[in-house]
Amino acid sequence: MTATWLIARRELGAYLRTMSGYVIAAVVLFVDGILFNVRALGGQQDRLSTEVLSQFFENSSGLVMAASVFLSMRLLAEERQNGSMVLLASSPVRERDIVLGKFLSAFIFLTLITLAGLFMPMLILVNGKLSFGHVAAGYLGLLLLGSAALAIGTLGSTLARSQLLAAIISGCMVVCMIVVWMLGTVTERPLNDVFFALALWGRHFPPFQAGIIHLRDVVYYLAVTYFALFVSIRVLEARRWR
Amino acid sequence: MIEVDKLSKYFGERAAIRDLSFSITKGEVVGFLGLNGAGKTTTLRILGCLLLPTSGTVRVDGLEVTQNPYEIRRRIGFLPDVPPLYPEMTVASYLTFAARLRQVPARETAARIAEAEEKTALREVHGEVISELSHGYRQRVGLAQAIVHKPALLILDEPSAGLDPAQIVEMRNLLHGLRGEHTVLISSHFLTEISQTCDRLLVIHNGELVGQGSEGELATAMGQGGNAIEVEVRGQPADLAERLAKLPAVSKAHGRATSEDTTVFEITASADIRAEVARLLVSAGCDLLRLTRSESRLESIFMNLTQAGGPQ
Numbered sequence: 001m002t003a004t005w006l007i008a009r010r011e012l013g014a015y016l017r018t019m020s021g022y023v024i025a026a027v028v029l030f031v032d033g034i035l036f037n038v039r040a041l042g043g044q045q046d047r048l049s050t051e052v053l054s055q056f057f058e059n060s061s062g063l064v065m066a067a068s069v070f071l072s073m074r075l076l077a078e079e080r081q082n083g084s085m086v087l088l089a090s091s092p093v094r095e096r097d098i099v100l101g102k103f104l105s106a107f108i109f110l111t112l113i114t115l116a117g118l119f120m121p122m123l124i125l126v127n128g129k130l131s132f133g134h135v136a137a138g139y140l141g142l143l144l145l146g147s148a149a150l151a152i153g154t155l156g157s158t159l160a161r162s163q164l165l166a167a168i169i170s171g172c173m174v175v176c177m178i179v180v181w182m183l184g185t186v187t188e189r190p191l192n193d194v195f196f197a198l199a200l201w202g203r204h205f206p207p208f209q210a211g212i213i214h215l216r217d218v219v220y221y222l223a224v225t226y227f228a229l230f231v232s233i234r235v236l237e238a239r240r241w242r
Numbered sequence: 243m244i245e246v247d248k249l250s251k252y253f254g255e256r257a258a259i260r261d262l263s264f265s266i267t268k269g270e271v272v273g274f275l276g277l278n279g280a281g282k283t284t285t286l287r288i289l290g291c292l293l294l295p296t297s298g299t300v301r302v303d304g305l306e307v308t309q310n311p312y313e314i315r316r317r318i319g320f321l322p323d324v325p326p327l328y329p330e331m332t333v334a335s336y337l338t339f340a341a342r343l344r345q346v347p348a349r350e351t352a353a354r355i356a357e358a359e360e361k362t363a364l365r366e367v368h369g370e371v372i373s374e375l376s377h378g379y380r381q382r383v384g385l386a387q388a389i390v391h392k393p394a395l396l397i398l399d400e401p402s403a404g405l406d407p408a409q410i411v412e413m414r415n416l417l418h419g420l421r422g423e424h425t426v427l428i429s430s431h432f433l434t435e436i437s438q439t440c441d442r443l444l445v446i447h448n449g450e451l452v453g454q455g456s457e458g459e460l461a462t463a464m465g466q467g468g469n470a471i472e473v474e475v476r477g478q479p480a481d482l483a484e485r486l487a488k489l490p491a492v493s494k495a496h497g498r499a500t501s502e503d504t505t506v507f508e509i510t511a512s513a514d515i516r517a518e519v520a521r522l523l524v525s526a527g528c529d530l531l532r533l534t535r536s537e538s539r540l541e542s543i544f545m546n547l548t549q550a551g552g553p554q
Binding site: 090 | 293312316318322327331345
């Protein structure tokens with residue numbers, strides 16, 4: 001078993017053995033359910049199935065980002081807070097294994113929470129038709145968005161000494177990455193293209209929401225994930241100097 | 243096993259340790275003494291590959307810590323002052339994780355855990371959740387994770403910190419049990435523990451090594467060599483200090499009244515002269531209340547070295 005998977009498995013066990021994982025899952029599913037009923041199913045009666053589905057993915061994308069911040073805040077900050085980081089740091093494992101293992105566990109848990117809400121789009125079948133391609137594209141978008149937000153959260157957790165501070169740092173980074181899209185609306189080309197391209201949600205998620213997969217958007221989310229994890233590893237390596 | 247040469251570590255402008263040089267041979271049990279902030283933990287963290295030095299070299303088993311940290315980490319067991327535990331795990335699952343992390347093969351893991359639990363007396367809490375254990379047990383779990391992979395070098399930072407007197411004695415016995423199997427470097431504030439457990443001492447003060455050697459060697463270097471004896475007698479016998487000082491091998495003897503009718507004499511000699519002292523006291527007609535080896539010698543050495551920055 002590789003060190004990455006060993007750490008991921010222990011971390012996943014920690015989500016399942018403590019209340020925090022269940023509380024986050026319960027809150028996300030509860031709020032998602034309410035939003036689905038009020039925003040997606042409620043309102044005008046003659047709504048198309050694809051509009052309901054699109055609204056569901058929009059609701060879920062916000063919750064996935066929020067859940068990512070709360071799931072990732074404990075990853076490394078908690079280890080520093082209670083001193084258990086020394087166990088990993090004095091063992092023959094690389095910083096890369098630690099960061100990837102932690103990220104992987106949070107991503108698996110986030111995937112489980114996200115897929116637990118799958119019954120909601122299935123409810124559309126009661127009164128309408130469902131495009132399974134649209135569902136698959138939407139879920140792919142949610143998981144890619146979650147992966148990027150979790151990687152940003154992992155970076156926040158690497159930088160902070162406490163979980164609260166990690167959540168604040170990660171939350172700020174995610175919000176900045178979202179609102180950078182607004183800067184694009186008030187600036188001119190070519191600057192606005194840069195802002196639109198960098199935005200975490202505004203340009204890259206709506207196609208998934210509509211059931212369309214662009215390679216450009218997939219590459220963007222993977223690149224954000226890679227970059228944030230890369231910086232996290234470097235921060236952890238640099239800590240040996242301090 | 244460990245060779246440290248001109249090791250320095252700066253945090254900004256502040257030097258945590260400066261030009262430390264010492265070596266530890268295989269199988270030795272060495273005590274690391276120093277006041278709070280002296281640089282003990284920084285040194286141990288560098289030896290454990292948790293921190294990089296600013297300058298100087300550190301070799302563990304012939305490997306340089308900056309060049310081969312992963313190789314060195316396979317050979318060390320590290321117990322920091324706060325045991326690195328995951329409270330939600332059971333003792334068994336935690337030790338399994340620690341063993342697998344230290345690359346113990348899966349087929350040997352159960353046997354290694356059983357061995358570590360045996361040595362640290364943890365068998366009875368094998369299935370217990372760590373958060374429900376007492377402080378003493380948690381400290382033992384910390385020690386078990388450090389030895390589960392049978393490391394050649396064991397680094398223990400304040401292993402008795404926060405333990406009650408009974409737990410301190412238990413911990414001392416556990417450390418005695420590790421003798422012979424590992425090279426051990428222990429930092430501790432408990433001078434009795436160090437005195438009874440270690441072959442040799444390293445005394446650090448303000449980031450510099452101010453003394454190293456066995457307790458006897460340090461005492462000799464500080465002018466307190468030989469055997470120190472304390473004698474308590476009834477009354478305040480005249481000229482007894484002079485008569486004790488005239489005994490062969492005695493270098494110093496002086497008395498102080500501890501109450502109206504008792505006097506304590508502190509005698510320093512180059513050999514064990516307890517029998518001669520007893521005979522002298524009986525022949526002088528003194529009522530002998532107590533005759534013991536002085537327990538405070540290490541304390542006195544430590545205070546002298548850390549207050550005066552004594553000789554190395």
